[in-house]
Amino acid sequence: MVKDIIIGLRSTLILWVLTALIYPFLMIFIGQTVFPYQANGSLITDNQDQVIGSALIGQTFTSDRYFISRPSVINYSEGGDAQPTGISGASNLAPSNPDLIKRVEKTIFDLQQAQIKPTADLLYTSGSGLDPHITLESALLQIPRIAASRNIDNNQLEILITKHIDGRFLSIFGEPGVNVLKLNLALDSL
Template sequence: MSLTRDISRAIRSTLVLWILTAVLYPFAMLSFGQIAFSNQANGSLIRNAGGTVIGSALIGQPFESDRYFNSRPSTTSYSTADPNNDANSILKTGVSGASNYAPSNPELQKRVQSEVERLKQAGIQPTADLVYTSGSSLDPHISVEAARAQVARISRVRNIEANKLELLITQHTEGRFLGIFGEPGVNVLRLNLALDQSNA
């Protein structure tokens, strides 16, 4: 009789805890997120003037055209490669992640040197984040210095005054997290969207 009562109590306790932790708590957090942080809970999506989703503020995109501020390099090409046709093996580390090359690795040295030469030919002073990939290879930001290094090229290609581009960079510079963590940066997608809108 006592054993039956103990088993029954254990089953009831398990069901109550399961309902609390697997149903009610996730539902409460989902509801709170949708009410208090709707944009973040739905992926921090960025839309163009027509309302079409063009990306997320949290995930970088490859911008390589001279008409745009370029993103930092990515070992996974920002995961835009076709997994069924990945001839260059850019997705071999998965959809996110670093190359894990040591600083002495010849492949890394060759890639960095190639990137430095490309930037110099485009008239851009190489900065660390325009040469090296991020740990995730999905970083949506570049430094203010990296954005400013590209002003002359974009000004020439788009025939825009350099000070107008400098103003756009200033307007889209995000400060340190909580005012103390990290460094100021510029979200490349947001900046390029503003660039297109100002140069329409």
């Protein structure tokens, strides 16, 4: 019986060293050497190397000078009502929930005030509440508002959107989309 206990302890120790030490450090090494941008959060920086966001997390844009992103249950942007960025998740509200209906009706009203046709991705949050992409249709529908606000030609904005389309993952999964943060940064650099 003592022999079985020693074998069990030795097996546990070996598996612990493999799974708790060697494997994680190997993954960190591979991530930092082969995929450093992705392993460090796909952070986007400005001209002064200040981090302004992540290509993986949606941000709120309210100015007429910028493309509007998907709504989120959590406000990840800086400001008075911003939440800590470690929180994610959807509201888990049923379609018949009065709170969800009120939020969607307010979003429809806000979009109509901005003269933007409401589309599904501009009305509803993604499952994670983090999605930084909108559809090509939603981006194109925002062109007149942004062009008027910035005195830019509509065709110039259309070309900018076309340059920032992210294709399907592995060319088969999901739909093409436009990363709103990257698009708004490119818009500022015009």
